[in-house]
Amino acid sequence: MNRGPYIFLGAFAVLALSWAGSVLANQLGFGAVTPHYDALESASFPSPMPGIAKRGEMVYKDLGCAVCHTQQVRRADVASDIARGWGERASVGRDFIQNKSVQFGSNHIGPDLRNVGARMTDPNKLYRLLYDPGEGVRKPAYRFLFEEQEIVGQASPDALDVAVNPGYEVVPTERARSLVAYLSSLNDTYSYPEVNFVPPTEQDAPPEEEGN
Amino acid sequence: MATASSSASSSNAPNRVAVEELDASTKVPALFFIFSASFWLVAASLLGFIGAVQLVQPTFLDSSAWFTHGRVVPMAQNALVYGWGFNAAFAVLLWVMTRLSRSPAPAGGPSIVGGVFWNVGVTLGLGGIMIGDTTGYSLLEMPNYAAPLLFIAYGIIGSRIVVIFARRRGEGVFAAQWYGLAALFWFPWLFTIARVSIGMDLLRGPAQAIAGTWYSTNVYALFLAPIALAALYFLLPKRTGTPIVGYAMAKLGFWSYAFFGSFSGLATLVGAPVPAWVITAGVSASFMLVIPLIIIGMNLLGTLFAGKGGATAGRSLSFLKFGTLAFIVATTCTILLSVRSVANVVQLTYVSEALSSLKLLGFVSMVLIGAIYFLVPRLTLQPWPSSALITAHFWASVAGILMIVVSLALAGFAQGTALADVEGYATFADVSAVTSGYLVMRVLGVLTFIVGNLAFLVHVVLAIWTSCTSKVSEESVSLFPNPPALEVSQ
Numbered sequence: 001m002n003r004g005p006y007i008f009l010g011a012f013a014v015l016a017l018s019w020a021g022s023v024l025a026n027q028l029g030f031g032a033v034t035p036h037y038d039a040l041e042s043a044s045f046p047s048p049m050p051g052i053a054k055r056g057e058m059v060y061k062d063l064g065c066a067v068c069h070t071q072q073v074r075r076a077d078v079a080s081d082i083a084r085g086w087g088e089r090a091s092v093g094r095d096f097i098q099n100k101s102v103q104f105g106s107n108h109i110g111p112d113l114r115n116v117g118a119r120m121t122d123p124n125k126l127y128r129l130l131y132d133p134g135e136g137v138r139k140p141a142y143r144f145l146f147e148e149q150e151i152v153g154q155a156s157p158d159a160l161d162v163a164v165n166p167g168y169e170v171v172p173t174e175r176a177r178s179l180v181a182y183l184s185s186l187n188d189t190y191s192y193p194e195v196n197f198v199p200p201t202e203q204d205a206p207p208e209e210e211g212n
Numbered sequence: 213m214a215t216a217s218s219s220a221s222s223s224n225a226p227n228r229v230a231v232e233e234l235d236a237s238t239k240v241p242a243l244f245f246i247f248s249a250s251f252w253l254v255a256a257s258l259l260g261f262i263g264a265v266q267l268v269q270p271t272f273l274d275s276s277a278w279f280t281h282g283r284v285v286p287m288a289q290n291a292l293v294y295g296w297g298f299n300a301a302f303a304v305l306l307w308v309m310t311r312l313s314r315s316p317a318p319a320g321g322p323s324i325v326g327g328v329f330w331n332v333g334v335t336l337g338l339g340g341i342m343i344g345d346t347t348g349y350s351l352l353e354m355p356n357y358a359a360p361l362l363f364i365a366y367g368i369i370g371s372r373i374v375v376i377f378a379r380r381r382g383e384g385v386f387a388a389q390w391y392g393l394a395a396l397f398w399f400p401w402l403f404t405i406a407r408v409s410i411g412m413d414l415l416r417g418p419a420q421a422i423a424g425t426w427y428s429t430n431v432y433a434l435f436l437a438p439i440a441l442a443a444l445y446f447l448l449p450k451r452t453g454t455p456i457v458g459y460a461m462a463k464l465g466f467w468s469y470a471f472f473g474s475f476s477g478l479a480t481l482v483g484a485p486v487p488a489w490v491i492t493a494g495v496s497a498s499f500m501l502v503i504p505l506i507i508i509g510m511n512l513l514g515t516l517f518a519g520k521g522g523a524t525a526g527r528s529l530s531f532l533k534f535g536t537l538a539f540i541v542a543t544t545c546t547i548l549l550s551v552r553s554v555a556n557v558v559q560l561t562y563v564s565e566a567l568s569s570l571k572l573l574g575f576v577s578m579v580l581i582g583a584i585y586f587l588v589p590r591l592t593l594q595p596w597p598s599s600a601l602i603t604a605h606f607w608a609s610v611a612g613i614l615m616i617v618v619s620l621a622l623a624g625f626a627q628g629t630a631l632a633d634v635e636g637y638a639t640f641a642d643v644s645a646v647t648s649g650y651l652v653m654r655v656l657g658v659l660t661f662i663v664g665n666l667a668f669l670v671h672v673v674l675a676i677w678t679s680c681t682s683k684v685s686e687e688s689v690s691l692f693p694n695p696p697a698l699e700v701s702q
Contacts, residue, residue: 004377004385004393010467011394015401015434018474021493022426023409027419029487062344064282070560074483078556083634091485097417101348104421104484108560108631109267111640133270138644140266140274140281 033094036192045190046098049182054100056182059175061101063142070105071114071186085119086112087188089195095188110139117187126180127160127172145176232593237316238307239591241323241372243676245303246584248331250665250672252295253577257662259288264655268648278342286346286353287338292572293351293431294334294362300580301439302327302369305392307587308446309373312389313380318372326368333361349410349424351431356411363403370396387462387511388446394470395438402430418486422478429477432571434470437539440579441469444512444536447583451529452519458510465507472500479550483559498550505543512536527602531582534610538574542567557632562647563624566617573613573661581609581668588672592679601671608664615657623650 035044049057060066073087081087091114096102105112120126131146133139146160151169159169172180266272266281273279302323310317317323337354340346345355354362377393406427409415415423445462449455456462478494516533545567549558558564585602589595596602626646630637637643 007385007390007393008397011397011470012401014467014470014474015398017471018426018430019405021475022478022490023405023415023419023423026422026487026490027409027415030415030417030419033417061348062346063277063280064286064346064348066348067282067285072484074559078483078552079559080632080634084631084640093418093485093487095485099417100413102418102421103348104418104481106350106480106560106564107562108627109644136641138270138641138648140270140272142280143275144277 030093030097033097035097036094036190038190045192046095046188049098049185052178052181053185054182056178056180056185057100059179060182061103063179065113066103066105068105068107068109069111069113070108071102071112072104073112073114073188081112084111087115087118089188089191091188092192092194094192094194113183113186115187115189117184118189120183123180123184124161126183127176128162130176130179131160131170132162142176145179146170146172231311234310234314234316235307235587235590237318238310238320241317241320241327242303242307242587242591243679244324244327245299245306246588247672247676248327249296249299249303249580249584250669252291252299252334254662254665254669256288256291256296257658257665259284259291261655261658261662263288264651264658267651268655277344283341283344283346286350287341289351290338290341290354291334293436294337294354295331297436297572297576297580298330299327300577300584301395301436302330302373304443304580304583304587305396305439306369306373306376307591308388308442308583309376309392312386312446313376315376315379315381317376322368323372326365326372329361329365330369333358333365336361347410349420350428352406352410352424352427356407359403359407359411363400363407366400366403370400386445387456387459387466388442390463390466391438391442391445394466395435395442398434398438399431402427402434418484421484422481422486422490425477425481429480430474432568432576433473433477436572436576437473438470440535440539440576441508443579443583444532444539447528447532447586448512448515448519448536451526451532451586452515454515454518456511457514457518458507461507462511465504465511468500469504469508472497472504476501476546476550479546479555480564482550482552482555495550495552498547501543501547505540505547509540513540526585527599527606528582528585530606531578531585531609535575535577535579535582538570538578538613542570542575545570557628558624559628561624561628561631562620562650563628566620566624569613569620570617574617578609578613581605584672588675592675594675594679594682596671597674597678598671601667605664605667605671608660608667612657612659612661612664615660616654619650619653619657623647623654626650 035046037044071091073081073089073091075090076082082089095114116126127146129137129139130142132141132143148164148168148170149156151167155169156171158171160171162170164170262273262279263281263285266274266284270281273284274281277283306317306323334354337358340355340358341353345357346353347355373396374393377389406423409423410420410427445456475493475497478490479498481494482491484491513536516536549555549563549567585596623646627643630643630646637646
């Protein structure tokens with residue numbers, strides 16, 4: 001190995017193989033996954049996200065929520081995610097094809113949020129958790145997502161039920177509204193054909209996402 | 213130079229340029245990179261401190277979006293990897309490549325311009341994360357507007373090092389050069405592919421997350437780790453006075469490390485909604501890392517054990533020894549943690565952070581610090597101003613890094629076990645309560661680490677200051693004997 005070009009070509013081959021195997025193959029695989037059309041419900045799943053939820057997804061990303069929260073429900077035979085009520089079923093690749101930014105997360109510092117919209121149906125509870133998590137919840141507050149404003153005339157219908165100076169109220173900003181809309185939209189309850197697919201053996205499982 | 217280097221007496225003497233001349237050619241850019249690196253190391257550990265405190269006291273600095281936990285953590289990681297790791301890697305690689313290629317570095321001006329661009333790019337990137345312009349993928353968080361600057365800066369610095377290699381004298385290309393040269397090419401390819409495909413939203417659904425994992429694990433496996441290994445292959449023989457043991461195997465170690473290492477990061481996706489073959493590929497590659505682990509371990513540990521020591525032993529060897537052990541332990545843990553039954557418990561817990569701390573701090577950082585302690589006196593031709601500061605830095609780093617890694621590993625195992633036990637730990641608050649004691653220990657670890665890093669920064673500034681203000685005497689040159697190149701076992 002006394003020639004620079006050998007090292008260059010070998011290094012290039014290693015990286016090209018790694019890229020083709022890791023990134024390209026998966027892009028080809030997931031690029032072909034389409035929403036599933038359910039004739040009984042005359043609707044496609046996953047359904048497209050409303051605009052406000054899409055903006056909320058960007059807020060989720062820019063605040064780095066994924067540092068503490070995952071968005072992936074693991075199978076019942078490998079983890080307790082389903083037993084903890086984080087989802088009715090394990091996540092599959094198709095759940096994520098409408099997401100502009102897929103944030104799987106890497107650590108359960110906080111609970112999984114993939115189905116937070118299914119278990120917290122009241123947006124006010126989410127606002128409250130963001131504004132003031134309360135004692136005993138190990139979570140920072142996100143008061144910068146809210147504004148304290150003077151009540152002029154009638155109190156705002158969106159005002160949070162929190163104690164502030166008399167004559168003032170706390171209302172969510174546009175960013176908070178988007179974020180809560182996004183969180184409320186996280187709800188993978190639709191069962192795709194591949195959801196009930198059980199790999200024949202652990203080692204030789206075919207790609208789970210390719211069912212139709 | 214009046215003092216003929218002892219290396220001039222080695223076998224390929226006719227081709228050799230005096231070692232002092234080689235060192236002098238890298239002096240200015242290398243010192244610039246080393247100063248930048250030590251500054252970023254302090255900055256990164258301070259940001260890491262904020263992040264660590266927030267896990268114990270979540271309300272700490274939570275009134276501002278700029279310092280919310282989800283932004284501080286990526287800022288700390290990016291400052292550590294791109295600020296400290298890359299600057300230190302540039303300095304060490306520039307110097308190692310010059311020495312081994314026996315060709316003086318070209319004029320340092322462009323490298324310094326590149327270094328300034330790089331630091332501006334990193335600062336811009338961190339600022340971008342702070343104001344929320346992140347991409348959301350680990351180690352790719354820096355916004356798109358910082359990427360071109362980093363790319364250009366890397367191109368300038370990297371091409372100067374390639375020029376040194378291209379002008380090499382003598383026949384041999386040594387192990388340290390394989391690792392260094394390959395890493396030099398791997399990073400821009402990785403960076404371009406990942407930045408373009410993720411930054412421009414070319415990938416769909418989970419393919420984004422897979423590409424993100426592929427990049428972030430390979431910045432370690434294909435850039436930082438190879439450069440630290442290059443430093444070890446070059447410096448261990450010098451410091452121990454022994455050629456690399458089992459050098460004939462090193463080539464197999466290199467290629468098997470490159471191939472399996474580049475896929476092994478996929479194993480961290482276990483449990484995620486990605487095709488099963490992706491994880492199988494990652495787990496298999498992680499298992500196969502046992503081949504390079506045995507070979508590289510034999511090369512490095514064998515050299516350490518066979519070392520005569522004494523003659524050239526110094527504090528820099530302590531850092532290199534610690535780094536070698538950390539590499540072996542971290543690679544072993546990568547293999548063990550990819551076993552599915554273990555992964556199911558520790559996946560998505562603090563254990564993965566413990567492992568990445570062991571790799572980035574215990575292995576890469578300690579080796580680069582050891583290399584810097586070795587090379588700076590040879591550039592300035594002055595001894596380090598204070599050996600007490602080096603000793604303090606060493607012990608603070610060892611204690612700090614061990615505390616960080618051990619506390620995170622224990623926190624992760626406790627957290628993983630509690631998560632699996634739904635009846636015993638019914639609510640999430642019960643689960644997070646089991647980690648709190650360990651997370652306090654981690655804060656103490658980070659504080660200790662900061663103390664060492666401050667000592668390092670002060671010392672680097674002092675060393676550069678002394679070198680600028682005092683004259684080099686003839687005797688001081690002889691303080692730094694350069695034994696014959698021992699990296700090749702003939």
